[in-house]
């Protein structure tokens with residue numbers, strides 16, 4: 137159920153409707169929009185008696201939301217959600233493309249700083265790096281934990297990049313929410329409902345990656361779990377799904393971008409690194425993602441991928457990242473987008489690096 141307020145409804149009227157809903161034993165989720173505020177109602181088992189609500193001052197109409205996801209749905213909020221970060225031009229959603237770049241894992245202070253310097257100079261607004269790694273093998277590198285979070289906090293101060301990093305359980309969630317700017321929930325945890333609910337209590341945006349074989353509905357329902365707890369700043373991320381294809385690590389499902397955009401107001405990024413698993417496929421798929429209308433990209437970058445402790449084969453070189461930024465910057469205006477930060481470095485590949493830029 138959704139209460140649509142009149143365009144001229146006052147904050148007091150909105151507050152009174154929320155209180156009325158809570159008084160009935162439900163949860164009210166006011167979602168301010170450009171034209172009007174809508175108030176989502178959750179927690180109801182059956183129908184909410186609409187008669188009463190319609191009579192409250194400032195209410196335009198009360199409508200039923202038929203979709204299983206409500207707060208994530210465009211029915212509740214028509215215009216795209218734009219997530220802003222205080223003190224910076226970095227945004228996710230809206231006209232500006234968001235680029236999240238960095239290594240799969242934080243391996244050392246030096247490694248992280250080297251890569252951060254490159255991606256910042258190339259115009260990324262967000263730095264990613266795993267501190268807690270959900271590895272297939274228990275014997276593989278599991279991440280530096282808190283030490284990595286502290287390194288990334290230094291990177292935020294030094295380069296002005298906002299930090300995105302994954303939480304894998306409730307304990308790491310608390311730390312990630314404290315140290316980072318965006319909490320990532322990985323593909324393997326997309327249906328960890330306890331973790332999703334806890335993330336819903338955090339006051340930081342959540343970047344939710346699509347599950348290994350999740351349908352669109354499952355993906356949006358996972359977002360709904362976070363939103364139903366009161367955290368409305370959810371960023372979706374397509375990272376490929378498991379198919380029979382073996383030429384790439386996963387199969388990038390770009391058609392989910394317009395499918396999400398039709399149904400939901402939430403921003404959606406594309407991660408061609410985990411989707412393809414292969415360095416040479418990252419650039420073409422990054423271009424395709426922007427052309428398809430994605431709100432941005434998540435890209436793994438490493439200056440020494442052969443030595444990387446995780447995901448080396450899919451990590452692109454800094455020079456390739458520069459080229460990617462240059463090319464998506466050219467595609468962006470065709471789809472009415474732009475890269476907010478220009479390149480601060482020469483985009484012509486040098487001779488020594490030309491080989492792997494190809």
Ligand code: PEP
Pocket residue numbers: 240266270321322323324345375410
């Ligand atoms: C990652 O972004 O480092 C990661 C582990 O991604 P995913 O959850 O999509 O596999």
Ligand code: MN
Pocket residue numbers: 240241410436446447
């Ligand atoms: Mn990775």
